[in-house]
Amino acid sequence: MCRMLAYSGSGALLRELYDALVKVASADPLDGYKAHGDGWGLLFLTPRSLLHYASASPIFSEGPPALPSGPQLTMIHARMASAGSVDLARAHPFVIRGQRSIVALAHNGSASPEAVLRAARRHGLELRPGPGTSDTELMAHLVAGACDLTGREGVEACYAELMEACKTSLDSLILSVDLEGMEAAMWAVQAVCDRESEEYYRLHVAEGDGFRAAASSSVALVTGRLGWRPLSKGDFGVEEVGTLRLDILRQP
Numbered sequence: 001m002c003r004m005l006a007y008s009g010s011g012a013l014l015r016e017l018y019d020a021l022v023k024v025a026s027a028d029p030l031d032g033y034k035a036h037g038d039g040w041g042l043l044f045l046t047p048r049s050l051l052h053y054a055s056a057s058p059i060f061s062e063g064p065p066a067l068p069s070g071p072q073l074t075m076i077h078a079r080m081a082s083a084g085s086v087d088l089a090r091a092h093p094f095v096i097r098g099q100r101s102i103v104a105l106a107h108n109g110s111a112s113p114e115a116v117l118r119a120a121r122r123h124g125l126e127l128r129p130g131p132g133t134s135d136t137e138l139m140a141h142l143v144a145g146a147c148d149l150t151g152r153e154g155v156e157a158c159y160a161e162l163m164e165a166c167k168t169s170l171d172s173l174i175l176s177v178d179l180e181g182m183e184a185a186m187w188a189v190q191a192v193c194d195r196e197s198e199e200y201y202r203l204h205v206a207e208g209d210g211f212r213a214a215a216s217s218s219v220a221l222v223t224g225r226l227g228w229r230p231l232s233k234g235d236f237g238v239e240e241v242g243t244l245r246l247d248i249l250r251q252p
Contacts, residue, residue, distance in 0.1 A: 001200070002092070002108040003028065003036050003218055004077040006173045006188055008242020009211030011069040017213060017223060018064065018076060024218035025078035026060035030200055031218070035060075038081040041091040043104050043175065044074040045184055047247040050102070050177070054091035073186045073244050075173045077106040093173070094137050096144035102177040103144035107136040108216065109169025109192075109201060116142055116165045139170070149176035149185065155238045159191050163236075166193040169201040173214065173241075182248070186241040188214035190231045198235060204228040205239055214241050 005021050007014050025036040037058035044051050046068050055062060059078045068074070077092035093106040113129065116138040120127050123146035127138060142162070148154025155174070162170060170191035177184040192201045204220035206213050206228045213226070220228035231237050 001031060001036070001197075002077060002079050003216040004092070004106050004108055004173055005075065005216070005219055006186055006214045006241045007072070007074045007211065008186060008213070008244070009072070011067060011072055013211050013213070013226075014067050014072075014074060015064070017215065017219065018067065020219050020223045021076055021078060021215075022060050022064075023222060024216075025058065028218050029221060034080070036078040036080040037061075038079045039087070039091040040076070040078045041093055041106070042074070042076050043093050043095065044068055044072050045175065045177065045244060046070060046072050047245065052093070052095050052104070054088050056087050056091065071244060073175055073184055073242055075104065075106050075175060075186070077173070089132060090134050092136060093175070094140035096140050098144070100178070100180050101144070102175075102179065103140065103149065104175040105136065105140040105143055106173045107139060108171040109194075110167040111135040111139060111162075111165040111170055112167055113138055116162070119162055119165065120146065139165075139172070143172075143174060149174065149187070152187075152238050152240060155187050155189060159189050159236070159238070163191060163193065166191060168192075168194040168197065171201055171203055177246075182246040184244045184246065186243075188231060188239045188241050190235070190237045192235040195235070203231040205231050212242050214239060
C-alpha cells in the first residue's frame with residue numbers, strides 16, 4: 001500500500017499537502033502507524049518545464065524539495081513495497097516518453113502482470129518485461145500506448161477494461177502531456193477490488209480558490225480543513241484534477 005497526492009494550481013497549498021504526505025508516510029494513522037518508507041517520487045509540470053525525481057530513500061528521510069510556486073500539475077508518491085526490491089527502478093511515478101506525448105503514472109495497490117500483458121496484447125502492444133519489471137510499470141506502458149487520455153470517457157473505458165487485472169486496487173494518478181497540442185491534463189482514478197480495504201484505498205478530492213487536489217485517505221485525514229470529499233461513493237470513479245497550457249518553444 002502506498003500514499004500519493006496530485007495537485008493542480010498555483011502552488012500556494014502544495015507545501016502543506018507535501019508535509020502531510022511526509023507525515024503519513026512516516027506513520028500512517030489509517031494503517032497501524034506503519035511507514036511507507038520504500039522510496040518515493042515526484043513529478044511536476046509547469047508551462048515551461050518538467051521535473052521528475054525518484055529516490056530509493058524514504059520520503060521522510062530527505063529534505064523538502066524546491067516546489068514550484070506558479071501554475072503547475074504535480075504528483076507525489078510514497079511507496080510501501082508489497083513485492084520486489086526497493087530501488088530507483090520501482091519508484092513512482094513511471095514516465096513514458098514518446099515523440100508527441102509524455103505520460104506519467106503513479107499507482108497504489110497491486111495488479112496481475114499477466115492480466116496487464118493480456119490487455120496490452122489486445123491493443124497490439126507487445127510489452128517485453130524483464131525479471132524486475134513491476135506491475136505498475138506495465139500499467140504505465142499500457143495506459144500510455146493504448147488508452148485515450150483526452151477525456152474522462154477514455155480514461156474510464158481504459159480502467160474498466162483493466163479491472164480484470166486488479167488484485168487489490170488500480171488507484172492511479174495519470175499525467176498526460178500532448179506535445180503537439182501544447183497542453184496537459186492530470187487524472188485521478190479510483191479502482192478498488194479489495195472490498196475489505198476499500199475505505200483505506202479510497203481517494204479524496206478537494207478544491208478551492210485556485211487549486212484542486214486528489215489524495216490518499218490518510219493525507220485527507222490530516223488536512224481535513226480543506227474539505228475533502230470521496231472521489232467516488234463506489235469502488236470506481238475518475239476525476240480530472242486539472243489542466244495546463246504549455247508555453248514551450250517548438251523545435252524546427
